[in-house]
Amino acid sequence: MIETRSSFCRVCHAACPILVDIExxxxxxxxxxxxxxxxxxxxxxxxxxxxxxxxxxxxxxxSTLQRTEEGSFRAVPSEEALDTIAGRIDDIVARYGxxxxxxxxxxxxxxxxxxxxxxxxxxRGFDSPSFYTxxxxxxxxxxxxxxxxxxxxxxxxxxxxxxxxxxxxxxPLVSSxxxxxxxxxxxxxxxxxxxxxxxxxxxxxxxxxxxxxTAADLWLQVQPGEDPTLLAxxxxxxxxxxxxxEDFCQNHVDGLDALEAAVAPFTAGYVAERALVDANDVSAxxxxxxxxxxxxxxxxxxxxxxxxxxxxxxxxxxxxxxCGRVNRPGDLLEGGAFLSPGDTRRAQVIPPGDPAPxxxxxxxxxxxxxxxxxxxxxADEILLPGEGQVRALIVSGGNPVVAWPDQTKTxxxxxxxxxxxxxxxxxxxxxxxxxxxxxxxxxxxRADVPHIMDRWFPAPYTNYTPA
Numbered sequence: 387m388i389e390t391r392s393s394f395c396r397v398c399h400a401a402c403p404i405l406v407d408i409e410x411x412x413x414x415x416x417x418x419x420x421x422x423x424x425x426x427x428x429x430x431x432x433x434x435x436x437x438x439x440x441x442x443x444x445x446x447x448x449s450t451l452q453r454t455e456e457g458s459f460r461a462v463p464s465e466e467a468l469d470t471i472a473g474r475i476d477d478i479v480a481r482y483g484x485x486x487x488x489x490x491x492x493x494x495x496x497x498x499x500x501x502x503x504x505x506x507x508x509x510r511g512f513d514s515p516s517f518y519t520x521x522x523x524x525x526x527x528x529x530x531x532x533x534x535x536x537x538x539x540x541x542x543x544x545x546x547x548x549x550x551x552x553x554x555x556x557x558p559l560v561s562s563x564x565x566x567x568x569x570x571x572x573x574x575x576x577x578x579x580x581x582x583x584x585x586x587x588x589x590x591x592x593x594x595x596x597x598x599x600t601a602a603d604l605w606l607q608v609q610p611g612e613d614p615t616l617l618a619x620x621x622x623x624x625x626x627x628x629x630x631x632e633d634f635c636q637n638h639v640d641g642l643d644a645l646e647a648a649v650a651p652f653t654a655g656y657v658a659e660r661a662l663v664d665a666n667d668v669s670a671x672x673x674x675x676x677x678x679x680x681x682x683x684x685x686x687x688x689x690x691x692x693x694x695x696x697x698x699x700x701x702x703x704x705x706x707x708x709c710g711r712v713n714r715p716g717d718l719l720e721g722g723a724f725l726s727p728g729d730t731r732r733a734q735v736i737p738p739g740d741p742a743p744x745x746x747x748x749x750x751x752x753x754x755x756x757x758x759x760x761x762x763x764x765a766d767e768i769l770l771p772g773e774g775q776v777r778a779l780i781v782s783g784g785n786p787v788v789a790w791p792d793q794t795k796t797x798x799x800x801x802x803x804x805x806x807x808x809x810x811x812x813x814x815x816x817x818x819x820x821x822x823x824x825x826x827x828x829x830x831x832r833a834d835v836p837h838i839m840d841r842w843f844p845a846p847y848t849n850y851t852p853a
Contacts, residue, residue, distance in 0.1 A: 393405075395417070397497065404430055447813065478804060479514075492782065492783045494783030497829055518760075527695040530742065533739045535700055542682035543711045548586060548681030550674060556687065589606075615652065619661075622649040624672050630709070680711070722847065777803060778805040784816070800816065807823075
C-alpha cells in the first residue's frame with residue numbers, strides 16, 4: 387500500500403516542498419513536487435527526487451562503528467560509543483584545555499536545522515573556540531566583505547520587482563542557490579521566464595555557459611580568476627557614463643572618489659585583454675546594469691573560491707552601493723524571517739567593522755570570523771605542536787579529506803588526531819580514518835524546519851515537516 391505524505395527537501399538550503407510516496411509505512415519509493423505549494427508550484431530538482439536512493443542505498447551505514455586495534459570497524463551500540471567518546475573528550479579537555487577539542491560542521495550537516503546551532507552551543511558550553519564550518523571555505527568573502535565595507539541593513543533590491551539582475555558565478559537553475567537579491571531556487575526556470583517577460587534584463591558573468599548564462603540577455607565569459615578585473619572595468623564605465631546614484635552616495639557613502647581613482651586604469655580595452663571578454667560587452671554590461679531602476683549584483687561560490695575572492699565580493703557590493711541598489715523606506719521586504727526572532731531591517735547603514743573578529747589562530751597571524759574559526763587553518767592547528775593544539779575532532783556531515791585545501795596535509799592531520807569522530811551515513815574518505823563513525827538519521831526520518839532560507843524566500847513563507 388502506497389501512502390503519500392507532505393515534507394520538504396533538505397539536500398540543499400532551497401527547501402523545496404515535496405510529496406513522498408511511502409510503501410507499507412516504511413519504504414520511500416518516490417519523491418515529487420507539490421503542485422499546490424504557492425511558492426514552488428511543484429518545482430523540485432533531480433537531487434531531491436533521488437532521496438529514495440539515499441535512504442535505502444545498500445551502503446548506507448545503519449549502526450555506529452568503532453575502529454578495532456586491527457584497523458577494521460565493528461558495530462557497537464550508540465549509547466556505548468557516545469559514553470566512550472564523551473569520556474575521551476573529557477580527558478583531552480582536562481589534559482590540554484578546551485581549545486584542543488574541535489568540531490567541523492560540513493555541508494551535509496546543514497540539511498538539519500539544529501546542526502550548526504547545537505554545535506555552536508556545545509562549544510560555548512565548555513569554552514572551546516575551535517568551532518569550524520564549511521562556510522569559511524565555501525563563501526567566506528560574503529560575510530567578511532560586508533564587515534570590512536559596511537552594509538545596508540534593509541538589504542539589496544529584490545529580484546521579484548527588478549528590471550536588471552547581475553549574476554556572477556552562480557547558477558540557480560541547477561544549484562538553487564543565489565545571493566541576497568538574486569534569482570532564488572523557488573521554481574527558478576518559471577520565475578526567470580516571468581521576470582524576463584515583464585522586462586527584466588539578465589546579465590551573467592561566468593567562465594562556463596551555464597543554464598543561467600544560456601538564458602541571459604548578456605553573458606560575459608570571463609577568464610577564470612579575472613572577475614575583479616571585469617568588475618573594476620564595469621565600475622569605471624559606470625563612473626564614466628554618470629550612472630552613479632549621487633543622492634544616495636552623498637548621504638550614505640564614504641570613499642567614492644578613492645574608488646573612482648582605483649578603477650580608473652581598468653579601461654574596457656584593458657579589461658578585454660586581461661579578462662578575455664569583448665570590450666563592447668564590458669561597456670554594455672555596465673550601462674545595462676547602471677541604467678536599471680531596480681535590481682542588484684551578487685556573486686556565488688565560484689568567485690568565492692577563486693583568487694582574490696575578497697576583492698571580487700567587495701567590488702560586487704561596490705556596484706550595488708554606487709548605483710544605490712538598496713531597499714528604501716516604503717519598499718517591500720520579501721522574506722518574513724519568521725524563524726529569526728528580533729530580526730530588524732531598517733533603511734540605514736551598518737558601519738564597517740573588523741572582517742575577522744573571531745578567536746586568533748596560532749599561525750600566520752590569522753583570526754577567525756565571527757563565531758567560528760577558519761577551516762583552511764584547521765589542519766595546521768592539528769599538526770602544529772604546542773599549547774592549544776587540536777587533538778580531537780568531531781566531523782558532522784562533512785568530508786575534510788576531499789573538501790579541505792591540501793589533501794596530503796589534511797590526511798596527515800586526520801592521522802595525527804588523538805580522537806576523530808565522524809557523523810555520516812556513508813563510509814567517506816574521512817570516515818576511513820575515524821575512531822568512531824556515528825550513523826545519523828536522514829532527513830525524511832526526522833522533523834524539521836527550513837532554517838537557512840527563512841529570510842531568503844521571495845515571499846513571507848516557511849514550512850514544517852514531521853518525520
